[in-house]
Amino acid sequence: MRVLLVGVGRWGEKHLRVLRELGAEVWVAELSAERRAWALRQGLESSRVVPDFRAVLDAVDVVDVVTPADRHVEVAEVCLAAGRHCFVEKPLALTAADGHRLAVAARAAGRVLQVGHIFRFHPATAVLREVLESGRLGSIRFATARFAGFKRPRPDVGVTHTDAIHYFDLFAYLLRRAPVRVTAVQHELLGGGLDDMSVTVVQYGDIPAVVQADYFTPGVWRECVIVGEQGSLVADHAASTVTLHQAVHRRRGGGWEAVDAGKEHLPTAAGEPLRLELEAFLEACQTRRPNPVPAEDGVGALEVVEAAALAARLGRTVTLDEVRS
Numbered sequence: 001m002r003v004l005l006v007g008v009g010r011w012g013e014k015h016l017r018v019l020r021e022l023g024a025e026v027w028v029a030e031l032s033a034e035r036r037a038w039a040l041r042q043g044l045e046s047s048r049v050v051p052d053f054r055a056v057l058d059a060v061d062v063v064d065v066v067t068p069a070d071r072h073v074e075v076a077e078v079c080l081a082a083g084r085h086c087f088v089e090k091p092l093a094l095t096a097a098d099g100h101r102l103a104v105a106a107r108a109a110g111r112v113l114q115v116g117h118i119f120r121f122h123p124a125t126a127v128l129r130e131v132l133e134s135g136r137l138g139s140i141r142f143a144t145a146r147f148a149g150f151k152r153p154r155p156d157v158g159v160t161h162t163d164a165i166h167y168f169d170l171f172a173y174l175l176r177r178a179p180v181r182v183t184a185v186q187h188e189l190l191g192g193g194l195d196d197m198s199v200t201v202v203q204y205g206d207i208p209a210v211v212q213a214d215y216f217t218p219g220v221w222r223e224c225v226i227v228g229e230q231g232s233l234v235a236d237h238a239a240s241t242v243t244l245h246q247a248v249h250r251r252r253g254g255g256w257e258a259v260d261a262g263k264e265h266l267p268t269a270a271g272e273p274l275r276l277e278l279e280a281f282l283e284a285c286q287t288r289r290p291n292p293v294p295a296e297d298g299v300g301a302l303e304v305v306e307a308a309a310l311a312a313r314l315g316r317t318v319t320l321d322e323v324r325s
Helices: 010-021 033-041 053-059 069-081 096-109 123-134 159-175 273-287 295-314 320-324
Strands: 002-006 025-029 062-065 085-089 113-116 140-149 179-187 197-204 207-214 220-228 231-236 241-252 255-266
Touching: 002 010, 002 053, 010 025, 010 273, 025 053, 053 069, 062 069, 062 273, 069 085, 069 096, 085 273, 096 113, 096 295, 113 273, 113 295, 123 159, 123 220, 123 231, 123 241, 140 159, 159 179, 159 197, 159 207, 159 220, 159 295, 179 295, 179 320, 197 295, 295 320
Parallel strands: 002 025, 002 062, 062 085, 085 113, 140 207
Antiparallel strands: 140 220, 179 197, 197 207, 220 231, 231 241, 241 255
């Protein structure tokens, strides 16, 4: 397919590589002259590298939006109105209201609008989903996640908006429950006006999930734990590993006994999540298969982000209905 990649920053570079590996004909739109020069050095024809994405919309079939989050709505609305399918990196928009506008625009245009919630396409996630659907854990009790690491803060959105949102979406996807209420603590430790450390408790139906995110913890942490009556799953999305811990509590006399029956390292398939994600997008555009991450799911994750910000500011639990009203 003919793909217009809008934005070739650090993450856009990876999109360019994967799109070319998938055999797409790629155009690039990038405001920065320095980054356009970089794109030309990758062997793209000069006529396919432009500063304004509007200039080449007629030449392409689909658009891949990898700009800073504050440009997502501006770019995607124009592309959808022009009849182009769109992939938009997460977060879909800065606000849930803007995300909803894009969802409406996609429906009106009859075009695919896929949100870049990449953890859904991670090989470790496929294993998590398989175990959960098998019922091996029994009833799910709670979940935890940590997305952290020492790195430069983003200038456009806070750490909840850019990092914790991965697990907000992933738990909704895995637990098959909509979030209903949120409690949160957020801090601006660097004084940049955006949260750089947060702890969020999201209630998915009757299952609580605790998500921690920050820019300070040494190392790379992309891990989650799902605890059930019959054991627990531990997934490391950075290392692509999943472990099933066969540990349960059993009544003994008047108390409880912790019984650890060992653990099982579950095999994960090979595959780059970004490649799997973009491949699924292109297939949905070409074959009319169901959109694997529709705009409405991106809006749902943004509603949790907004509920967390409100809960942190008010110092109380906030329902999702409050941010939707």
